Amino acid sequence: MTKAMLLLKFAGLEFSEDRGGYHKAPKGKLPFIDDEGLMVADSTSSVFT
Numbered sequence: 001m002t003k004a005m006l007l008l009k010f011a012g013l014e015f016s017e018d019r020g021g022y023h024k025a026p027k028g029k030l031p032f033i034d035d036e037g038l039m040v041a042d043s044t045s046s047v048f049t
Contacts, residue, residue, distance in 0.1 A: 002031045004031050004033060005031070024039075025041060026039045026041045027041040
């Protein structure tokens with residue numbers, strides 16, 4: 001479980017996990033968050049956004 005997944009779980013937010021690979025990742029790294037088209041590649045930034 002990644003830091004981002006743990007924080008989403010603790011916040012009670014629904015999320016899905018896609019292990020499709022790096023092809024959609026904005027920085028070519030995993031994990032990243034796709035929030036209805038807003039791509040966030042840094043989990044630290046996603047916590048404070």
